[in-house]
Each structure stands twice: as structure tokens, then as C-alpha cells.
Amino acid sequence: MASLSLLRQNSFFSATLSSQPKPKYASPGRVRMSLQENxxxxxxVGVTGAVGQEFLSVLSDRDFPYSSIKMLASKRSAGRRLTFEDKEYVVEELTAESFDGVDIALFSAGGSISKEFGPIAVERGAIVVDNSSAFRMDENVPLVIPEVNPEAMANIKVGMGKGALIANPNCSTIICLMAATPLHRRAKVLRMVVSTYQAASGAGAAAMEELVLQTREVLEGKPPTCKIFNRQYAFNLFSHNAPVLSNGYNEEEMKLVKETRKIWNDKDVKVTATCIRVPVMRAHAESVNLQFETPLDEDTARDILKNAPGVVVIDDRESNNFPTPLEVSNKDDVAVGRIRRDLSQDGNQGLDIFVCGDQIRKGAALNAIQIAEMLL
Amino acid sequence: MASLSLLRQNSFFSATLSSQPKPKYASPGRVRMSLQENxxxxxxVGVTGAVGQEFLSVLSDRDFPYSSIKMLASKRSAGRRLTFEDKEYVVEELTAESFDGVDIALFSAGGSISKEFGPIAVERGAIVVDNSSAFRMDENVPLVIPEVNPEAMANIKVGMGKGALIANPNCSTIICLMAATPLHRRAKVLRMVVSTYQAASGAGAAAMEELVLQTREVLEGKPPTCKIFNRQYAFNLFSHNAPVLSNGYNEEEMKLVKETRKIWNDKDVKVTATCIRVPVMRAHAESVNLQFETPLDEDTARDILKNAPGVVVIDDRESNNFPTPLEVSNKDDVAVGRIRRDLSQDGNQGLDIFVCGDQIRKGAALNAIQIAEMLL
Known part of the structure; x- marks a missing residue:
């Protein structure tokens, strides 16, 4: 994970949002409250991956209370040592027995691991918060963004005596809906046209490393190493690498279509999406065109977004200052800007907005830990 | 221009489109036909800039006939020497007298130079093909994409005894309409939602150099040099740097809105756009959502695009192979893919497509030279 932590530490991959309140985790010297007996x-699960590492970071940042923590990964990573909150842990191989006595299991090790071990963990009494797509569209599994639809998991709590599964939505869906939902609540979104600008991080730590490696190679005039992706990524962009379905949409796009309907509990909302991978390190951007049932003017929309939890508005037309992926990297809030009346719709029936969010943080680990917080 | 030519020569900034027919300019050893007495x-004008250099490259590639050629630029660049078709030229300072005896003047030196010297050139009998935005929306000036609306300049020819002005559309408009127009002709586009992924080249050679410099700096852990843009561009993206108007759209976006109406001669077509600068070197990509008056299924649309001049279809769902900016760099054709029925519209009323085109070539120099070819 050497180069991953390098990426996190390098401030030029993650600029500071000077206008934002300092995040909690920026307080040095605070007393750790999270390791508690009861x-x-x-x-x-998947602790050595990009999201797994971020799980730990967010647990610590938010003083998430725990009495013990198991670091689980594949056999390949078992035996590796890592330090968390000043204590050393040995990464253990994931097995069915791993979940005995576990209250909350945070999964981010890919869909097939979730499919195999998620139900086992539930059977052994754990509440699983799963970051994969394995159970998202299962009608018995809540799909939750805490700021958007906390009611979907209202009956699930630690200590209720049985396990359960909760799914974390896809990163693009979370980032989009963090901005769209407050507007949807006021004016009802009828249709949404989304184009994404997705970072390397969405394909994991190895993809981020490949982007760095390729960029060095291209600058030196060498052929780029293509292992994770089958084409040059440095100084290039391409349609998202998820498999393309028979309807021409790729799986990433269909997640936005289907997950939005489920999270909003609205079978009729019309969504289309074009998902593109851009040579950015770890935060996604999305251009979102909205069509409303009830007119909504841009000033009201901006006020609604300014007051929305987990959302920050960066919308300075005069100085051309709007959200960028770099600014939201390592940040909790989703940033929204370019809020304007859509000239292609009548009156105030539509808006265009531009959204950026840290794909690993709110797009994955933070959202999962917020779900876990609601279990307590 | 040292590093600009470096960028052009480096094959990793411009991969070869192996599936495409070889462009004309790839034929070594051919006899130059372009320098002719009559x-x-x-x-x-602006010969030392990125587009100016490409004007020369395209003139040569296409064997454009000329009896003499003047290399014009600002006082700062005057006196520089350059070689064109094996002949050495000295760059001359642009003055009113520069246009005496000139039949065709190709301008790409920015809007203020076009505003000042365009009318002077016309007065002295030259036909000006202007790549700036200065005259695009002037109702007396044709705004032309040769494959789209050649009729707009039907009466303008070299030898008609007087000067004239013809405007080259904005790069984003050209690339979008190369793909949208063939579909528009069949099914009439009612509304278009565009999100762009624009390359450094759109801001000129210096911006391309800054992207390379910044990328090196960031990889070395140094703070990035921000001269052309006021923020980090390497591994980042941002809302287009064009000034933002009071309606919240930036000027780049309004060009797409207004130029589409003028080129299609359709005051009612509804267009919205979000223009984003991405860390790609020299070709733009655009995600385009189309709504039609008449239903148009995706197979028919694909066939129409396959037969459209200047368009190549790259739409292989099985191997996830779609257009990328790198593949179209230094290429004449605009590439279209991701052609699919828009799930957010009823039946076949809408399509999503993804378009890539070389911003300097078809987005600027090639289109201007194609206009010049129609003058002969």
C-alpha cells in the first residue's frame, strides 16, 4: 500500500478546501474515544484495499466506538501487519468463522466475496454493511444513503439479536443523489441526465498506481503499461470499464438508473447516464441535468443545497470558482456548483448542476460508516 | 513551438487508429501539388499559435493550391523563421497592408485581432475564414461546417472581385454537430443536453505545455505552476475557464447553444451544455443526449452515422471499445460511439451518444481549410 498512502499524503493530489470548516479528523492530539469495552x-473485510483502508481512516476520524476490530482479507494478504489507532493488528484470512461474535461487518472486497460471505456473516449474527453491488437491488436489502433514506433501515440495530444486510449504493449514485435529493424533495425530479467524470480510485488502489505509472512513462516517451485497463489512461479518457449490457448501457450507468429508483422509492423517475473514466486520482465529478414536476428557480435551489446536510455549495460565477475533484479529495462533503436554470426547458422546470465528491470517502467508506453509526 | 511539436510527434499523446483508412497526409514521397502559379x-494570421501551425499542416496534407503564402503574427513573433513545404519563410508582423493581394486569409489569433483586422482584410479584397468567435453570431456572416451547412456560403468564391467574411464555429460545436446533424436530418432534434470533456489544446499551445509541466511537478511532489489557468490542472478537472455570464452559463456553453441554432437554421432547437476542462492533451469528448421529433431507433442511427461524411463509428459493446480522445488526436474524422436508446425517454424518442474529435484539427484548422476549399 506504499504508493496508495503516498497518494493520500501528497497534498497536490488533494488540495485543501480553505473555505470549508475543518474536518473533525484534522484535530491533532485529541483523545481517542473509540476503543471502548461495551x-x-x-x-x-477487504482491509488492504483502497476502500478498506479508508474504512479504518473514517472509523478513527469519527471516533466510531468499538470493543474489538478484526482485519480481514484474502489468504494472499493474511499475515500482513497494520497499525490502527496506535495498536498493531495482523491481517487474518477471511473464513466463515471470522464472523463469530462480530456485531458489525464492513465489506469491501468485491461482489463475489460479498455474495459468498455476506449471508454467512448474517447467519452468524453480524449486521453487514456491504459496499459491493451484490445485494443492492435485492428487495429485502435496504440500500441507504443516511442523508437521503435513513428510514429504509429503521428497524435494524446492533443488539436486536440477529444479523442483517444493508447495501451501500454505488459511488456515482451516492454523489449524484446527495445533491439531487434535496431538490427532489422540494420539486420532484421527473428526469435526470447524468454524465460522469470518474476517477482512478473507483477501480481500486492498483488503478491509481497505474495512472501514476503510465503518466510517468508517457512523459518520458515510453509506451504506457496497461494492466488494470486495456488502454492508455494517462492524458486520455474512456467509457467506463464496466461490462456493457445488451441495451448499450454499461453496468455503472445502470446502477445510477436502478439505484436512484430504489433509494427514492420512485419507480417512475427517469434516469439516463453516460459514465466516463477520466485521469483524475480519487474524486468523481458529475454533470447533472434535472427536470422537475414543480418549477424550482435557481436561487431557491442554491439555498436548499446550502442547507442540505453533507453538501457544500461552491458557486462563484464572478471568479469562475466551482467544485473540482481535487478540492473534495479526502473531504466528507459533496460539493455542488454551476447551479443554473436550464435554458433548454421552459421557465423553471429544469436546472443544470455540477457535483464533485470523494469517491472513496462519501462515495464508499464514509457512507458505510454513517450507516454503521445508525445501527448503534 | 518546440514543445508543441514534441507533443505532436510523441505517439503516446496521439495513438494510431488502426481500424481507420490511412489519412492522406501519411503518404511519404508524394509530389507536392500545392504551390501553383495561378x-x-x-x-x-496567428501562424505561430497551435491552430496557426495546424493550418499549415492541413494545407500541406490536403495539397491546398496556393501561389504564395504569407506568414503573419504579432510584432513579438515577427522575424521568426519557419519552413513550410521545403521553403523557408520569415514571419511578418500583421498590418493592414499585409492583406494587399491576398485572396484567402485564415485567421486564428484571437477575437480582438479578428475584430480589428478582419474587416480591413475584407476591404482589401480578401475572403477571411475566421476561427475566432468575433463574427460567428453576426447575421451577415455565414457560420459553416462544410459537411453540415455548405449552402450558407454558396455565393462566396475566390475571384468574385470582393472580400467576405466566413466564420469557423467553436470547436465543441463542430465536434457535436458532426455527429448530431446526420441524426437531426432524419429525425429532427428537439432538445440536446451536452456535457463536454475538453482538452488543454483548446486554450492554446501554452496550456498544453502547462499541463505537461504541472504533471511533472505533481509527480515530483512539487507545487504545480499555475500561469495559464489559476488552479491545478494535472490530475484534476474544472469548469471551463471561459467567463461566466449572468445566466450562469459560461461563454463556451453559450456558443454551443447559439451556434447550433444558427448552423441548423433552427431558432427553436433547445440546447443546454456543461463545459468541463479535463487533463487530456488535444482532443475533446462530448456526452450528448438527444431528443427527437420523430422516433429513431439506435440501429438506424448507427447506420446513418456510418454513412456520414467525416464521421467514424467506434461502437463495440462486447470489447468495450468506444471513441477516446487519444485515438482521434491528429485525425480528421470525428468518432462516435455509445450509440444507444435513451432509457429515460419513451420508445425511440431519444438517444445517448459519445463523440470525440481533434479540437485543433476538425475543431479548428481542418474545418477552416475545408471552408477555404469550397471557395475555389
Whole structure:
């Protein structure tokens, strides 16, 4: 994970949002409150991956209470040592027995691991918060963004005596709906046209490393190494690498279509999406065109977004200052800007907005930990 | 221009489109036909810029006939020497007298130079093909994409005894309409939602150099040099740097809105656009959502595009192979893919497509030279 932590530490990959309130985790010297005797037991599945590492970072940042924590990964990573909150842990191989006595299991090890071990963990009494797509569209599994639809998991709590599964939505869906939902609540979104600008991080730590490697190679005039992606990524962009379905949409796009309907509990909302991978390190951007049932003017929309939890508005037309992926990297809030009346719709029936969010943080780990917080 | 030519020569900034027919200019050893006694006299204004250099490259590639050619630029660049078709030229300072005896003047030196010297050139009998935005929306000036609306300049020819002005559309408009127009002709586009992924080249050679410099700096952990843009561009993206108007759209976006109406001669077509600068070197990409008056299924649309001049279809769902900016760099054709029925519209009323085109070539120099070819 050497180069991943390099990426996180390098401030030029993650500029500071000077206008934002300091995030909690920026307080040095604070007393750690999270390791507590009667707190829940936690397991992190896929702890050596990009999102797994961020799970740990967010747990610590938010003082998430725990009495013990298991670091789980594949056999390949088992035996590796890592330090968390000043304590050393050995990464254990994931097995069915891993979940005995676990209250909350945070999964981010890919869909097939979730499909195999998620139900086992539930059977052994754990509440699983799953970051993969394995159970998202299962009608018995809540798909939750805490700021958007907390009611979907109202009956699930640690200590209720049985396990359960909760799915974390896809990163693009979370980032989009963090901005669209407050507007949807006021004016009802009828149709949404989304184009994404997705970072390397969405394909994992190895993809971020490949982007750095390729960029060095291209600058030196060498052929780029293409292992994770089958084409040059440096100084280039391409249609998202998810498999393309028979309807011509790729799976990433269909997640936005289907997950929006489920999270909003609105079978009729019309969504289309074009998902593109751009040579950015770890935050996604999305251009979102909205069509409303009820007119909504841009000033009201801006006020609504300014007051929305987890959302920050950066919308300075005069100095051409709007959200960028770099600014939101390593940040909790989703940033929204370019809020304007859509000239292609009548009156105030539509808006264009531009949204940026840290794909690993709110797009994955933070959202999952916020779900876990609601279990307590 | 040292590093600009470096960028052009480096094959990793411009991969080869192996599936495409070889462009004309790839034929080594051919006999130059372009320097001819009775051919028109040409002036290139802004010859040291990125588009100016490409004007020369395209003139040569296409064997454009000329009897003489003037290399014009600002006082700062005057006196520089350059070689064109094996002949050495000295760059001359642009003055009113520069246009005496000139038949065709190709302008790409920014809007203020066009505003000042365009009318002077016309007065002295030259036909000006202007790549700036200065005259695009002037109702007396044709705004032309040769494949789209050649009729707009039907009456303008070299040898008609008087000067004239013809405007080259904005790069984003050209690339979008190359793909949208063939579909518009069949099914009439009612509304278009565009999100762009624009390359450094759109801001000129210096911006391309800054992207390279910044990328090196960021990889070395140094703070990025921000001269052309006021923020980090390497591994980042941002809302287009054009000034933002009071309606919240930036000037780049309004060009797409207004130029589309003028080129299609359709005051009612509804267009919205979000223009974003991405860290790609020299070709733009655009995600385009189309709404039609008449239903148009995706197979018919694909066939129409396959037969459209200047368009190549790259739409292989199985191998996830779609257009990328790198593949179209230094290429004449605009590439279209991701052609699919828009799930957010009823039946076949809408399509999503993804378009890539070389911003300097078809987005600027090639289109201007194609206009000049129609003058002969």
C-alpha cells in the first residue's frame, strides 16, 4: 500500500478546501474515544484495499466506538501487519468463522466475496454493511444513503439479536443523489441526465498506481503499461470499464438508473447516464441535468443545497470558482456548483448542476460508516 | 513551438487508429501539388499559435493550391523563421497592408485581432475564414461546417472581385454537430443536453505545455505552476475557464447553444451544455443526449452515422471499445460511439451518444481549410 498512502499524503493530489470548516479528523492530539469495552465488535473485510483502508481512516476520524476490530482479507494478504489507532493488528484470512461474535461487518472486497460471505456473516449474527453491488437491488436489502433514506433501515440495530444486510449504493449514485435529493424533495425530479467524470480510485488502489505509472512513462516517451485497463489512461479518457449490457448501457450507468429508483422509492423517475473514466486520482465529478414536476428557480435551489446536510455549495460565477475533484479529495462533503436554470426547458422546470465528491470517502467508506453509526 | 511539436510527434499523446483508412497526409514521397502559379494567394494570421501551425499542416496534407503564402503574427513573433513545404519563410508582423493581394486569409489569433483586422482584410479584397468567435453570431456572416451547412456560403468564391467574411464555429460545436446533424436530418432534434470533456489544446499551445509541466511537478511532489489557468490542472478537472455570464452559463456553453441554432437554421432547437476542462492533451469528448421529433431507433442511427461524411463509428459493446480522445488526436474524422436508446425517454424518442474529435484539427484548422476549399 506504499504508493496508495503516498497518494493520500501528497497534498497536490488533494488540495485543501480553505473555505470549508475543518474536518473533525484534522484535530491533532485529541483523545481517542473509540476503543471502548461495551462497544460493538467490528470486522473489516477487504482491509488492504483502497476502500478498506479508508474504512479504518473514517472509523478513527469519527471516533466510531468499538470493543474489538478484526482485519480481514484474502489468504494472499493474511499475515500482513497494520497499525490502527496506535495498536498493531495482523491481517487474518477471511473464513466463515471470522464472523463469530462480530456485531458489525464492513465489506469491501468485491461482489463475489460479498455474495459468498455476506449471508454467512448474517447467519452468524453480524449486521453487514456491504459496499459491493451484490445485494443492492435485492428487495429485502435496504440500500441507504443516511442523508437521503435513513428510514429504509429503521428497524435494524446492533443488539436486536440477529444479523442483517444493508447495501451501500454505488459511488456515482451516492454523489449524484446527495445533491439531487434535496431538490427532489422540494420539486420532484421527473428526469435526470447524468454524465460522469470518474476517477482512478473507483477501480481500486492498483488503478491509481497505474495512472501514476503510465503518466510517468508517457512523459518520458515510453509506451504506457496497461494492466488494470486495456488502454492508455494517462492524458486520455474512456467509457467506463464496466461490462456493457445488451441495451448499450454499461453496468455503472445502470446502477445510477436502478439505484436512484430504489433509494427514492420512485419507480417512475427517469434516469439516463453516460459514465466516463477520466485521469483524475480519487474524486468523481458529475454533470447533472434535472427536470422537475414543480418549477424550482435557481436561487431557491442554491439555498436548499446550502442547507442540505453533507453538501457544500461552491458557486462563484464572478471568479469562475466551482467544485473540482481535487478540492473534495479526502473531504466528507459533496460539493455542488454551476447551479443554473436550464435554458433548454421552459421557465423553471429544469436546472443544470455540477457535483464533485470523494469517491472513496462519501462515495464508499464514509457512507458505510454513517450507516454503521445508525445501527448503534 | 518546440514543445508543441514534441507533443505532436510523441505517439503516446496521439495513438494510431488502426481500424481507420490511412489519412492522406501519411503518404511519404508524394509530389507536392500545392504551390501553383495561378492558384490563390493565402495569408495565415496567428501562424505561430497551435491552430496557426495546424493550418499549415492541413494545407500541406490536403495539397491546398496556393501561389504564395504569407506568414503573419504579432510584432513579438515577427522575424521568426519557419519552413513550410521545403521553403523557408520569415514571419511578418500583421498590418493592414499585409492583406494587399491576398485572396484567402485564415485567421486564428484571437477575437480582438479578428475584430480589428478582419474587416480591413475584407476591404482589401480578401475572403477571411475566421476561427475566432468575433463574427460567428453576426447575421451577415455565414457560420459553416462544410459537411453540415455548405449552402450558407454558396455565393462566396475566390475571384468574385470582393472580400467576405466566413466564420469557423467553436470547436465543441463542430465536434457535436458532426455527429448530431446526420441524426437531426432524419429525425429532427428537439432538445440536446451536452456535457463536454475538453482538452488543454483548446486554450492554446501554452496550456498544453502547462499541463505537461504541472504533471511533472505533481509527480515530483512539487507545487504545480499555475500561469495559464489559476488552479491545478494535472490530475484534476474544472469548469471551463471561459467567463461566466449572468445566466450562469459560461461563454463556451453559450456558443454551443447559439451556434447550433444558427448552423441548423433552427431558432427553436433547445440546447443546454456543461463545459468541463479535463487533463487530456488535444482532443475533446462530448456526452450528448438527444431528443427527437420523430422516433429513431439506435440501429438506424448507427447506420446513418456510418454513412456520414467525416464521421467514424467506434461502437463495440462486447470489447468495450468506444471513441477516446487519444485515438482521434491528429485525425480528421470525428468518432462516435455509445450509440444507444435513451432509457429515460419513451420508445425511440431519444438517444445517448459519445463523440470525440481533434479540437485543433476538425475543431479548428481542418474545418477552416475545408471552408477555404469550397471557395475555389
Amino acid at each position: 462497544a460493538p465488535t467490528i470486522a473489516v | 492558384a490563390p494567394t493565402i495569408a495565415v
